[in-house]
Amino acid sequence: MSRFESSVGRYVYLDIEGVEYRVYFEESGGGIPLLLQHTAGADGRQWRHLLADPDFTRNFRVVAYDLPFHGKSLPPTSERWWEEEYRLTASFLMSVPLALSAALDLDRPIYMGSSIGGHLALDLALHHPDDFRAVVGLEAALFTPGGYMDILNHPRVSNQFKAYMMYGLMAPQSPEWGRRETSWVYSQGAPPVFKGDLYYFSIDHDLRESIEQIDTSKIDVRILNGEYDWACTPDHLREIAERLPGADCRVMDEIGHFPMSENPARFKELVLPVLDEIRRGKKVNAVAS
Amino acid sequence: MQIDFQRLMRAGNGDAEFRLMSRFLDTRLELQIGKDRHQIDIHDGEILAIRPADDETHLAHPSTILIKAPEDDWRRYLEAVPRPFYQDLWAAQTHHGFEVIGDRATFHAYYRATARLLEVLRAIVNDDREEAA
Numbered sequence: 001m002s003r004f005e006s007s008v009g010r011y012v013y014l015d016i017e018g019v020e021y022r023v024y025f026e027e028s029g030g031g032i033p034l035l036l037q038h039t040a041g042a043d044g045r046q047w048r049h050l051l052a053d054p055d056f057t058r059n060f061r062v063v064a065y066d067l068p069f070h071g072k073s074l075p076p077t078s079e080r081w082w083e084e085e086y087r088l089t090a091s092f093l094m095s096v097p098l099a100l101s102a103a104l105d106l107d108r109p110i111y112m113g114s115s116i117g118g119h120l121a122l123d124l125a126l127h128h129p130d131d132f133r134a135v136v137g138l139e140a141a142l143f144t145p146g147g148y149m150d151i152l153n154h155p156r157v158s159n160q161f162k163a164y165m166m167y168g169l170m171a172p173q174s175p176e177w178g179r180r181e182t183s184w185v186y187s188q189g190a191p192p193v194f195k196g197d198l199y200y201f202s203i204d205h206d207l208r209e210s211i212e213q214i215d216t217s218k219i220d221v222r223i224l225n226g227e228y229d230w231a232c233t234p235d236h237l238r239e240i241a242e243r244l245p246g247a248d249c250r251v252m253d254e255i256g257h258f259p260m261s262e263n264p265a266r267f268k269e270l271v272l273p274v275l276d277e278i279r280r281g282k283k284v285n286a287v288a289s
Numbered sequence: 290m291q292i293d294f295q296r297l298m299r300a301g302n303g304d305a306e307f308r309l310m311s312r313f314l315d316t317r318l319e320l321q322i323g324k325d326r327h328q329i330d331i332h333d334g335e336i337l338a339i340r341p342a343d344d345e346t347h348l349a350h351p352s353t354i355l356i357k358a359p360e361d362d363w364r365r366y367l368e369a370v371p372r373p374f375y376q377d378l379w380a381a382q383t384h385h386g387f388e389v390i391g392d393r394a395t396f397h398a399y400y401r402a403t404a405r406l407l408e409v410l411r412a413i414v415n416d417d418r419e420e421a422a
Contacts, residue, residue: 157397160310164401168377172370228373230380256376 007051007062009072014099016068017092019079023100024072025065029057032133032279033106035097036064037113037120039139039258040088040201041162041194042185043071046114049264055272059279060110065100067093069193086196090204093120098131110278112271114138115257116197118223118232119205122240125214125221126207134220134278136271139229139257141236142211142243147202152195162194163187170256171228174263182261216246222274223247226255248274290322290360293413294339298329300409301336307409308334310402316395317350318403321357328353329406354403355390362386366407369415378404 007028014023026044028051036047044064050056051064066073067088075081093116101109111132113120121137151157163183170179186194214221221244225237234251241249252259252270259267301307311334318329319342326342356378358366362385365375374384378400381387389396396403 151393151397154394154397156394161397161400164404165379167401168379168404170376172376228376230374230377230383 005048005052006054006057007048011072012100012103014096014103016095016099019076021068021076022074023065023068023096025063025100026051027061027063028052029054029060029062031059031061033101033104033109034060034062034275035101035106035109035111036062036260037097037111037117038064038067038070039113039115039117040197041070041189042182043067043073043189045071045185046182046258046261048261049268050260053264053268055268056275060275061106063100063104063106063109065096067096069190069196086190086192088116088197088200088204090123090200093200094123094127097124098128101131108133110134110136110275112136112138112275114260115232116201116205118225119144119201121221121223122207122211122214123205125216125219126210129215129219132219134222136222136224136274136278138224138259138271139226139232140223140240141225141232142207142239143205144232144236145202147198147231148195149198150195152198153192159187159189159191162189166257169229169231170258170262171226171254173254174256174266178262178264182258185261211240211243214244214247216244220278221247222278223249224252224259224270224274225249226252226257226259228254228256231257250274290325290363291417292322292410293417294327296413297406297410298336298339300413301406304405304409307402307405310405311335311399314395314399314402315352316392316399317353318406319353319355319357319391321355322363323360326355326357334402351392352395353391354396356387356403357390358385358387367411367414369411371411378407 007026009026011022014021038046043066047064051062118137118140121135125135163186166186167183237249314334316331320327328342330338374380
């Protein structure tokens with residue numbers, strides 16, 4: 001008897017900033033739509049554990065997508081993209097879940113993402129609060145300068161550096177297979193993409209002057225940062241909690257920068273109650289530990 | 290801080306992942322723990338010798354990589370389960386007292402080889418602590 005997972009993958013054509021992109025996504029389950037954004041330089045495989053877990057798919061239509069230029073979402077055929085440096089901007093990144101939500105006819109999905117995806121949760125809450133019922137930002141911060149580094153796309157340094165730099169972003173308590181799998185995905189990105197994504201992470205994402213403009217009466221904002229994440233730290237989380245008191249902010253003990261893939265079992269314990277609170281419409285009370 | 294560097298050489302050369310990650314590597318990797326500095330001579334991915342570093346040769350070779358930190362930082366880095374931001378060299382540079390000086394292109398190209406060798410060192414240090422207890 002063959003053993004299959006419940007998730008299925010397909011492609012959808014999305015118009016983003018005037019260019020048509022063929023975007024790959026995988027989905028599983030039914031209920032409230034849950035859009036999942038991967039980290040910089042990676043792809044939707046990071047979410048495979050949620051897609052395969054009936055405790056998530058019982059109540060949520062889980063949709064994990066690959067950004068253009070990532071995973072199975074190839075660069076557009078209409079553009080001479082090889083003649084310019086790849087660079088991810090806030091406007092482009094915000095457009096992807098919005099366009100995907102419209103294309104799939106989703107009704108105010110929950111958005112969840114990690115790292116650039118965690119930053120994006122706050123940007124979406126600020127600029128598009130009516131399009132989502134909630135955002136869950138993992139490994140989020142107001143501003144994280146310093147990551148847009150030439151060494152991340154250097155002819156003398158292979159993708160192995162990225163893979164193992166990311167290995168060091170994870171918690172020593174996470175299972176070895178989870179840390180290695182997360183690193184493996186990083187070793188497979190196109191060489192310029194990780195650095196290009198960090199243009200958004202370190203330069204274009206900057207909410208230091210605007211975080212208070214997020215209206216948490218309009219959109220449910222949840223932020224969870226890992227204890228061992230040295231890029232988006234518990235201190236970053238506490239800064240969000242102080243300046244956005246309507247947000248629910250929690251530190252994840254013994255977790256690093258990739259909760260969903262480095263330690264799926266631990267992450268499930270931490271995030272499933274959050275998603276269930278959102279599903280039941282429970283009003284948040286901010287608690288930063 | 291007492292470290293058995295000859296044991297590190299044997300364990301590093303016997304470590305499957307280090308040997309895979311260090312292939313083709315020619316460098317002098319220097320570890321400075323407080324004021325004490327040792328050099329690890331690596332040729333074609335094999336550790337040939339570990340010995341106290343000679344001040345006159347410090348960073349004289351173009352491929353030398355020096356990793357330095359106060360002794361307390363090294364002690365925390367080498368704990369069996371390191372506390373946050375001591376789990377990795379990049380983290381320890383960003384948030385703690387670690388510095389990497391020298392041939393940075395080689396350091397990045399062989400990041401995992403260096404990190405793995407320090408994991409081997411962590412295992413040795415904690416094995417020694419268990420034996421001493």
